[in-house]
Amino acid sequence: MTKRVLITGANSYIGTSFERYIKENYPDDFKIDTLDMLNPRWKEFDFSKYDSIFHVAGIAHQKETNKNKNQYYKVNRDLTIKIAVKAKESGIKQFIFLSSMSVYGLKVGVITKDTIEHPASAYGDSKYQAEKSLINLQCETFKVAIIRPPMVYGKGCRGNYQRLRDFALKSPVFPNYMNKRSMLFIGNLTEFIKCIIDTESAGLFLPQNKEYVSTYEMVELIAKYNSKSIKKTSLFNNLIKYLPIEILKKLFGNLVYEKIDVIDKYNFSESIMISEK
Numbered sequence: 001m002t003k004r005v006l007i008t009g010a011n012s013y014i015g016t017s018f019e020r021y022i023k024e025n026y027p028d029d030f031k032i033d034t035l036d037m038l039n040p041r042w043k044e045f046d047f048s049k050y051d052s053i054f055h056v057a058g059i060a061h062q063k064e065t066n067k068n069k070n071q072y073y074k075v076n077r078d079l080t081i082k083i084a085v086k087a088k089e090s091g092i093k094q095f096i097f098l099s100s101m102s103v104y105g106l107k108v109g110v111i112t113k114d115t116i117e118h119p120a121s122a123y124g125d126s127k128y129q130a131e132k133s134l135i136n137l138q139c140e141t142f143k144v145a146i147i148r149p150p151m152v153y154g155k156g157c158r159g160n161y162q163r164l165r166d167f168a169l170k171s172p173v174f175p176n177y178m179n180k181r182s183m184l185f186i187g188n189l190t191e192f193i194k195c196i197i198d199t200e201s202a203g204l205f206l207p208q209n210k211e212y213v214s215t216y217e218m219v220e221l222i223a224k225y226n227s228k229s230i231k232k233t234s235l236f237n238n239l240i241k242y243l244p245i246e247i248l249k250k251l252f253g254n255l256v257y258e259k260i261d262v263i264d265k266y267n268f269s270e271s272i273m274i275s276e277k
Helices: 013-025 040-044 071-087 122-137 159-168 186-196 214-223 238-241 246-252 267-274
Strands: 003-006 029-033 052-055 094-098 110-111 143-147 151-153 171-174 184-185 204-206 207-209 232-233 255-257 261-265
Touching: 003 013, 003 186, 013 029, 013 186, 040 071, 052 071, 052 186, 071 094, 071 122, 094 110, 094 122, 122 143, 143 186, 143 255, 151 159, 151 186, 159 214, 184 186, 184 267, 186 207, 186 267, 214 238, 214 267, 238 246
Parallel strands: 003 029, 003 052, 052 094, 094 143, 110 255, 143 204, 151 184, 171 232, 184 207, 207 261
Antiparallel strands: none
16 A cells, blocks of 8 residues: 655755655655645645655754754744644654754764763754654554664765765875764665654664764765775874864764664665765
8 A cells, every 4th residue: 555655844855865765766655745844834734644744844954053042942843843743633643753863962972772862952952852742742543753863974965974075075185093983874764764654663763874984984985986096194093082172073983873773775885886976
């Protein structure tokens, strides 16, 4: 039977990638529609014909300030709750919420499903507050799946991958500091969401690639698939290891999920090749 899915949030990278992936790989199994949440008339939209809602609308990838802090809560928390309430009242069976690893507020460490959330930003806190409200709405007829992806990357994505890509294409050298990061290729994430919908699953999910990734390995592969050579150096490794600079921790620190929700449809090397086509 064809699954009917409504993506709430137009023009998001993950939402549009999921819709494209389904149309290319499972065109007969799903009917996908997208609703623009910037249009105030979304409240009049008929939710009742859908089996699942994949909620991706949110604010991310912008610098937080005192002026825009409240906007995170209006969009990432309040709008999410309004949509979920409408979905439940409309008889939707499953609500999938795209949250974030940021709810933990960690720069380094190993995260399990028992790790306590301690968001350190308005972005992470607004996502976490939305999660708590969604859990309170959950019941036997309204399943809630919370997805907390690590860094998502792929062709055309925004954020840290683009920064690393720019560096790989411009810099002649890069530190060969071997760290471990949980990351998630967009193709693996979209397959994971497809499986969540297929199985009508509920709960907390920490999806990631099969392999932990080092920042150096990612930069090296990006350079390789752009026919560019980049020399590795160990000159900066002690500085990276010992200097308490936040950007260095973010780039080179060890931050991983315990390997629980692993997706290996695309291995790491293949994912970078696809991203750089």
